[in-house]
Amino acid sequence: MADWLKLIPADQARSMLLDVPQVGVETVTLREAVGRVLVAPLFAPHDLPPARLSAMDGYAVRSDDIARASGPDGEVLAVIGAVPAGSVFTGQVGGGQAVSIATGAVVPDGADAVVMVEFTTPVDGAGAYVGPGARVRVKKVFPAGANIVQPGEDLRAGDAILPAGRRLRPGDLAALASFGIVDVTVFRRPRIAVLATGSEICPPHQTPLPGQVRDSNQYVLAAQVEAAGAIAILGGIVADDSDLLRATVLRLVDENDGLVLSGGSSVGPKDLTAGVLGALPSPGVMFHGIDIRPGKPTVFARAGNRPVVGMPGYPTSSMVVFEAFVRPMLERLGGENVTDTWPTMLRARLSRAYGKPTSREDFLRVRLSVRADRDGEVWADVLPGGSAAISNVILADGLARVPAGIDHLDEGAPVGVRLFL
Amino acid sequence: MADWLKLIPADQARSMLLDVPQVGVETVTLREAVGRVLVAPLFAPHDLPPARLSAMDGYAVRSDDIARASGPDGEVLAVIGAVPAGSVFTGQVGGGQAVSIATGAVVPDGADAVVMVEFTTPVDGAGAYVGPGARVRVKKVFPAGANIVQPGEDLRAGDAILPAGRRLRPGDLAALASFGIVDVTVFRRPRIAVLATGSEICPPHQTPLPGQVRDSNQYVLAAQVEAAGAIAILGGIVADDSDLLRATVLRLVDENDGLVLSGGSSVGPKDLTAGVLGALPSPGVMFHGIDIRPGKPTVFARAGNRPVVGMPGYPTSSMVVFEAFVRPMLERLGGENVTDTWPTMLRARLSRAYGKPTSREDFLRVRLSVRADRDGEVWADVLPGGSAAISNVILADGLARVPAGIDHLDEGAPVGVRLFL
Numbered sequence: 001m002a003d004w005l006k007l008i009p010a011d012q013a014r015s016m017l018l019d020v021p022q023v024g025v026e027t028v029t030l031r032e033a034v035g036r037v038l039v040a041p042l043f044a045p046h047d048l049p050p051a052r053l054s055a056m057d058g059y060a061v062r063s064d065d066i067a068r069a070s071g072p073d074g075e076v077l078a079v080i081g082a083v084p085a086g087s088v089f090t091g092q093v094g095g096g097q098a099v100s101i102a103t104g105a106v107v108p109d110g111a112d113a114v115v116m117v118e119f120t121t122p123v124d125g126a127g128a129y130v131g132p133g134a135r136v137r138v139k140k141v142f143p144a145g146a147n148i149v150q151p152g153e154d155l156r157a158g159d160a161i162l163p164a165g166r167r168l169r170p171g172d173l174a175a176l177a178s179f180g181i182v183d184v185t186v187f188r189r190p191r192i193a194v195l196a197t198g199s200e201i202c203p204p205h206q207t208p209l210p211g212q213v214r215d216s217n218q219y220v221l222a223a224q225v226e227a228a229g230a231i232a233i234l235g236g237i238v239a240d241d242s243d244l245l246r247a248t249v250l251r252l253v254d255e256n257d258g259l260v261l262s263g264g265s266s267v268g269p270k271d272l273t274a275g276v277l278g279a280l281p282s283p284g285v286m287f288h289g290i291d292i293r294p295g296k297p298t299v300f301a302r303a304g305n306r307p308v309v310g311m312p313g314y315p316t317s318s319m320v321v322f323e324a325f326v327r328p329m330l331e332r333l334g335g336e337n338v339t340d341t342w343p344t345m346l347r348a349r350l351s352r353a354y355g356k357p358t359s360r361e362d363f364l365r366v367r368l369s370v371r372a373d374r375d376g377e378v379w380a381d382v383l384p385g386g387s388a389a390i391s392n393v394i395l396a397d398g399l400a401r402v403p404a405g406i407d408h409l410d411e412g413a414p415v416g417v418r419l420f421l
Numbered sequence: 422m423a424d425w426l427k428l429i430p431a432d433q434a435r436s437m438l439l440d441v442p443q444v445g446v447e448t449v450t451l452r453e454a455v456g457r458v459l460v461a462p463l464f465a466p467h468d469l470p471p472a473r474l475s476a477m478d479g480y481a482v483r484s485d486d487i488a489r490a491s492g493p494d495g496e497v498l499a500v501i502g503a504v505p506a507g508s509v510f511t512g513q514v515g516g517g518q519a520v521s522i523a524t525g526a527v528v529p530d531g532a533d534a535v536v537m538v539e540f541t542t543p544v545d546g547a548g549a550y551v552g553p554g555a556r557v558r559v560k561k562v563f564p565a566g567a568n569i570v571q572p573g574e575d576l577r578a579g580d581a582i583l584p585a586g587r588r589l590r591p592g593d594l595a596a597l598a599s600f601g602i603v604d605v606t607v608f609r610r611p612r613i614a615v616l617a618t619g620s621e622i623c624p625p626h627q628t629p630l631p632g633q634v635r636d637s638n639q640y641v642l643a644a645q646v647e648a649a650g651a652i653a654i655l656g657g658i659v660a661d662d663s664d665l666l667r668a669t670v671l672r673l674v675d676e677n678d679g680l681v682l683s684g685g686s687s688v689g690p691k692d693l694t695a696g697v698l699g700a701l702p703s704p705g706v707m708f709h710g711i712d713i714r715p716g717k718p719t720v721f722a723r724a725g726n727r728p729v730v731g732m733p734g735y736p737t738s739s740m741v742v743f744e745a746f747v748r749p750m751l752e753r754l755g756g757e758n759v760t761d762t763w764p765t766m767l768r769a770r771l772s773r774a775y776g777k778p779t780s781r782e783d784f785l786r787v788r789l790s791v792r793a794d795r796d797g798e799v800w801a802d803v804l805p806g807g808s809a810a811i812s813n814v815i816l817a818d819g820l821a822r823v824p825a826g827i828d829h830l831d832e833g834a835p836v837g838v839r840l841f842l
Binding site: 030031034048049050051053055083084085086087088102103104105106149153154155161162169170171172173174175176177178179180181182198199200201204205206207208210211212213214215216217219220222223224226227234239240313315319345346347348368370376377378385386388389390391393394397414417419420421 | 451452455469470471472474476504505506507508509523524525526527570574575576582583590591592593594595596597598599600601602603619620621622625626627628629630631632633634635636637638640641643644645647648655660661734736740766767768769789791797798799806807809810811812814815818835838840841842
């Protein structure tokens with residue numbers, strides 16, 4: 001058997017991949033912060049909202065004054081002021097008084113409830129709104145606290161809002177903006193070179209000669225690298241020439257934060273990658289071969305802090321190894337707090353039984369469908385097509401992982417699926 | 422009751438939103454194509470693979486010659502050539518002959534099977550590989566077709582590979598690259614202006630005066646617009662000034678493909694948006710108010726082909742309306758073939774019963790967890806916090822939609838969840 005058949009278990013491969021250091025940090029504007037990874041946790045510097053706010057358009061009142069407002073005549077109050085959006089009413093709401101108030105405005109002192117405008121009528125004239133100096137009739141009882149958002153009701157001063165290592169989602173920007181954090185300290189995006197190897201590979205704009213095949217993995221990998229939050233640098237195509245490959249790998253590792261090589265990770269006579277990676281600075285090759293399918297012939301090395309991955313050349317194998325192993329490694333390199341390398345809450349039932357060796361972890365290309373005849377459950381059809389095929393990657397909705405330790409799944413067994421996005 | 426309480430059903434709102442025309446097209450490079458939307462379907466211009474390829478490193482042989490290779494001496498063949506990656510063997514494999522072949526190389530004429538190198542030994546000397554002029558011993562039977570990928574086995578000439586309106590995923594680039602499509606015709610990214618309105622709104626870098634609140638929605642919306650494949654243009658903050666708001670809206674609509682306004686979509690005295698949108702060119706306001714929670718006070722208008730959405734100002738409401746209504750509209754504007762406005766295969770069980778009015782569609786902020794005590798099922802906890810809160814958006818994993826027509830869900834009822842990404 002060849003050397004790389006000393007396969008390491010998938011979990012061990014993941015541990016080694018996630019044990020990469022993080023890149024450095026930089027400061028970006030709020031506008032640029034989405035998708036970036038927070039360096040430090042965000043604690044609320046003050047309560048949010050900072051004061052009592054009205055949740056409705058209406059009138060700030062004393063709840064005691066309107067305790068009998070459900071009677072036939074309601075309760076008539078004197079409007080002594082108005083709090084439009086963006087301003088405050090500096091006076092005090094006394095007995096029998098009201099202040100008209102906009103949604104989001106600060107509730108004046110003395111008032112302890114807001115009556116929605118829908119439950120009022122002007123006493124002297126028409127129109128929904130009553131200005132200062134006029135009177136308003138309240139027609140419904142509202143208890144103390146009604147339609148008032150209390151200080152700190154949303155977030156309290158000192159609350160941990162966003163953890164370190166969080167990749168910022170659009171909604172997270174609301175917290176940063178609300179607390180005035182317009183310069184955000186985030187991890188740099190790792191710069192990852194992508195390199196295609198193999199004398200049979202020609203650029204996609206060329207018509208392949210007999211025996212040649214167009215490079216597709218470099219483009220797919222670059223898109224995947226960027227989807228993982230890194231910057232992809234196209235390294236080009238290198239033929240099966242050991243010296244040229246070694247020089248190119250050393251240069252790309254030197255110029256970037258990491259390198260992903262496509263092809264050449266197997267052990268044929270022209271598969272030079274493992275040999276070349278053996279020439280990398282310490283610690284060098286960490287493993288060669290993972291007990292998974294597809295994607296077994298994967299090489300992982302480190303040149304100092306910089307990860308170098310030799311990916312299998314087959315499109316499906318490359319896709320699987322990237323999604324399941326390289327993506328979490330790059331996220332980690334980019335500072336993300338990766339605790340789960342296969343984060344999925346999506347469960348589907350396998351549409352037919354599946355068997356495999358116990359030790360191996362398998363990744364099935366699946367197409368999902370909602371089965372009306374099964375109470376709307378989601379079922380997964382495993383797509384045919386070997387690891388050399390691109391059709392199954394295009395047709396699949398995602399990948400189902402069948403962990404090591406399992407040798408058989410019945411029809412209907414639940415599997416966790418990660419969607420291709 | 423106020424004017425906007427003529428609520429339209431959510432499904433009707435979606436139909437109107439999806440009835441937007443598409444923006445124009447442009448050509449981008451393969452490197453830029455991921456995330457962009459294909460204008461025309463891609464049909465395979467030729468078979469893939471175009472010829473018979475070896476699936477393994479080994480020897481191309483005639484299967485008849487090795488039909489008894491499982492015997493103690495195996496079967497000895499004369500190696501008459503080699504097909505390294507990227508080249509072809511132009512001769513013919515005759516009786517008793519073999520050609521050494523690399524994975525992915527074209528299988529020579531005359532051969533009908535490939536023997537994996539693991540099941541061979543050199544007859545004359547050591548080492549795994551045997552060069553031309555030497556002999557190889559085959560130790561296992563392989564039938565006709567073994568380890569050969571047939572022409573068209575992956576994709577056949579004329580096959581529909583990718584449909585029009587497909588938003589290209591990383592894996593899709595493999596098809597484009599393999600067929601030499603390096604210039605890709607895609608829809609332009611729509612340019613969408615985002616505008617914050619309200620006299621109470623101050624920029625996030627300022628310390629709010631009493632009664633003021635920092636603008637957060639403009640940043641969240643810009644990030645969401647870009648996650649929907651469009652280009653976001655920050656339009657700034659406009660105070661509650663009808664003339665200024667009208668002029669700004671008309672300018673932004675003129676300069677861009679669409680506009681999303683935050684705040685001012687309710688019916689308070691300072692809520693000017695609906696009035697200003699009434700001044701837009703035909704067809705103007707399409708609806709004002711959707712029967713959903715949160716997000717009811719949403720206005721949708723069209724200025725000719727250009728969509729204008731007045732979003733509710735509360736952060737949670739804005740998030741929900743964007744995800745459920747504006748996102749699919751923008752995807753459609755950008756050419757995507759949107760057939761499902763709430764595409765989710767993720768099902769979770771509600772951790773407590775939920776009731777609501779029958780007609781209304783609700784969106785719950787949920788946090789998901791895998792329950793080991795329930796066979797690994799995924800359960801959804803509904804987060805507290807009103808539509809003014811940002812805490813629930815940050816803590817939630819996503820949104821569960823409870824459709825109209827349902828007034829009660831039991832504890833444990835399945836809901837479809839879309840994750841915040």
